[in-house]
Amino acid sequence: MLKAVRGTRDLLPPETALWNFVEAAVRDVFRAYNFHEIRTPIFEETQLFSRAVGEETDVVSKEMYTWEDRTRAESEKGQSLTLRPENTAGVVRAYIEHKLWDRGLNKLYYIGPQFRRERPQKGRYRQFYQIGAEMLGPATAGSESPARDAEILELLATLLDRLGIENWTLELNSIGCAxxxxxxxxxxxxALEPVAAKMCADCQRRAVTNPLRVFDCKVPEDQPIIEELPRISQYLDEPCRKHFEQVQEILNAVGVAVHVNDRLVRGLDYYTRTAFEFTHGALGAQNAILGGGRYDGLSEMLGGPSAPGIGFAIGEDRLVLALKENAEAVQPKPDVYIAPLGAGMDREAARLARELRRHDLIAELGDETFRLKKSFEVASKLGARFILIVGENEVKAGAFALKNLESGEQVSVARAELARKIQAGH
RNA sequence: GUGGGAGUAGCUCAACUGGCAGAGCAUCGGACUGUGGCUCCGACGGUUGCGGGUUCGAUUCCCGUCUCCCACCCCA
Structure with missing residues (x-):
């Protein structure tokens, strides 16, 4: 049997209703903050990601779907292309390509699939969906201001609250400039040199390859050693330190609770200064529901002008997972089930369906070969609020039997009154 | 990429030490010919993930492989 490939999946109703609910709420929030949508290609030149995200990162070095494009002419060299593993690089590329600095501070958001070839597990897929936003532009447009960081974080707090997600924690840190x-x-x-030998195997490796990662260690025996290590906060220069302070002051002023975590490090090369994560329990090991940070040097890394920026990416798959813990999303139910009764009645039923749908009602059209009992069963199963019977008697009389399936009340309603009657039943 | 667990009907799961593959739910039909939900009766439904091996005989034991889950790595 053919199956969806490993790490990919079909999203089916009713779950898609939940996804739509999330996306509608998100767009609504972005609207209030004056963010606008950007859609970048799903694949880009490979070097965009190797330069922006970093050649040495796991994402680039072992998780990308990369292939050489077919060439049409022999003179053309096959281009190396890659399915985007994240979307910030693409947005910044578009910023440079279209000279968006002319617009001052850009406030952009995106919703779409990303691709990483990792081993799948709960909350981690090879095709996964991110909802993200970027604020970037020339420093003269205020892009470097701590107010931007605070605004992004406050937006996220608002969004999670709006979605009804409880028990989230904002982990905040500054990782300074390069x-x-x-x-x-x-x-x-x-500092690690003399103590690494006493630590777990993973940490011994990290001490050499990527010392920052030592802070991710969860081995209890290593914790006392880690506690003694120097912290990034002691190494921030004056501007960075002050920037970080101001971010916290504003968040404090608007009432967003912050958990400063000087062990929080982020994986991609382009991050500077502010780094954050929102975590949520009950997500298993993949407890980061979203992550982001500032990337003041990224535009220049890609050959563009200075364009400080800050952004985030929400793991939509994980968001939906967290949402399932609380409220089950309700898929819209039909307002009315139209039951044609007997041969030839489907024409009249189709006319009525067209009319009612034009009144913005959700109408499900039955089948004239169904016995009435079956129509009732189907209507109940669909959760329709009303059933409308279209039989010979009704057509002759010019009035239709309309039954409220919740209350059981049944009335005869003239054609012209149907839409109003059904709407009133809300 | 590493380690562990699991895969049996559309779904959730049984099947002793290797001996006729089952139940609940769902679906369809009937009880009930223009009135649903509840109840009762019946029917449909299977390459036991896939491939090989051992055996008189494999859902069961062995090997390989695929997928999912859990954890690691890393990340959203």
Whole structure:
């Protein structure tokens, strides 16, 4: 049997109703913050990602779907293309390509699939969906201001509350600028040298390859050692330190609770200063429901002008997972089930369906070969509020039997009154 | 990529130490010829994930493989 390939899946009703609910709410929130939608291609030149995300990151070095494009002319060299593993790089590429700096501060959001070739598990898929936003532009447009960071974080808090997601935690840190991080990395490496031998195998490896990752360690025995390690906060230069402080002050002023976590590090190369994650219990090991941060140097890394920015990506799959814990989304139910009764009645039923649907009612059209009992059963199963019987008697009389399936009340209603009567039944 | 668990009807799951593949729900039909939900009766439904091996005989044991789940790595 043919199956969806590993790590991909079909989203079926009624679950799609939940996805639509999420996306509608998200668009609504973005609207209030004056964000506008951007849609970038689902695949890009490979080098966009290797340069932006970082050649050495796991995402680029082992998780990308990359292929060489077919060439039409021999003179053309096959281009290396990649399914996007994230969307920030594409947005910044578009920013540069279309010279969006002319517009001042850009506030863009996207919703769409991303692709990473990882081992699937709960909340992790090879085709997964991200809802993200980016605020970027010339520094003169205010893009570098801590107010932008706070605005993004406050938006996210609003969004999660709006969706009815409870028990989220905002983990916040500053990882400084590239300069700070280089100094810090060196200090960390030095501090780890004498103690690494006493740590777990993973940490011994990290101490060499990626010292920052030591902070992700969950082995209890290692914790006392980790506690003693120098923190990035001690290595922030004055502007970075002040920036971080101001972000927290604004969040405090607007009443968004923050958990400063100086062990929070982010994986992609382009992040600077503010780094954050919103976590949620009951998601299993993949407890980060969204993540993001500032990327002040990214535009320049891609050959563009200076364009400080900050953004985030929500794992929509994980968001939906968290939402399922609380409320079961209700798929819209038919307002009325139209039951044609007997041969030739389907024409009149179709006319009525057309009319009622034009009144913005959800109408399900039955089948004239069904016995009335079966029509009732189907209507009940669909959760229709009304059933409308279209039989010979009704057509002759010019009035139709309309039964409220919840109350059991049945009345005879003239054609012209049908839509109003059904709407009133809400 | 690494380690562990699981795959049996559309769904949720049984099947002792290797011995006729089952139940509930769902679906369809009937009880009930223009009135649903409840109840009762009946029917349909299977390459036991796939491929090989051991055996008189494999859902069961062995090997391989695929997929999902859990954890690691990493990330959303």
């Amino acid at each position: 300069n700070d991080r280089a100094k810090y990395n060196e200090a960390l490496r030095k």
